Amino acid sequence: MPEYTLRCPTLETSPRIARDFVASVLRAQRLGALVDDATVCVSELVTNSCVHAKGTDAVLRLATGPAVVRVTVYDEDRTPPAPSEGYDAESGRGLWIVEALTEGRWGTEPGTRLGLTGEGGKGVWFELDAAATWKTRP
Secondary structure (H helix, E strand, O other), X not given: OOEEEEEEOXXXXXXXXXXXXXXXXXXXXXXXXXXXXXXXXXXXXXXXXXXXOOOOOEEEEEEEOOOEEEEEEEEOOOOOOOOOOOOXXXXXXXXXXXXXXXXXXXXXXXXXXXXXXXXXXXXXXXEEEOHHHHHOOO
C-alpha cells in the first residue's frame, strides 16, 4: 500500500495545504472519486490539530490501497477528540461531518509517530472505501 507523508505546522494555511496534498495524491493514484470526501475530512482533522494541539506540529499520513484509503493525522496532544454535544455557527460540526462522510470509519490511536518529538500524543484517522473506485478504473 503506497504511503505519503506531509508535515503540517500550526499555521492557518496548513488545512488548505493538506487538502491540496491529499487531492493531488488521490488524483495521481486514479482515486479522484474520493477527493471531495477525503479533502473535507482531512481539513477537519488538520484544523482540529492546529486548534486543539496548541503549539505542536502535526504529521499527515496517507495510505492508498485497492480496498481502502486511510488518512491519519498525528500530533503531540494526548487528548482524544470527541464530537461536540452541540455546535455554534463557527465550530463544533467537524467530527460529525467526518462521521457521516466515512460512515463511521474513523477513530484514534495512541502514540506519536513520524518524527514528532513528544512522549505520547495521538493519531486521528479515517478510512474511505476505495474498492468501488478501483473496480471502475479502465
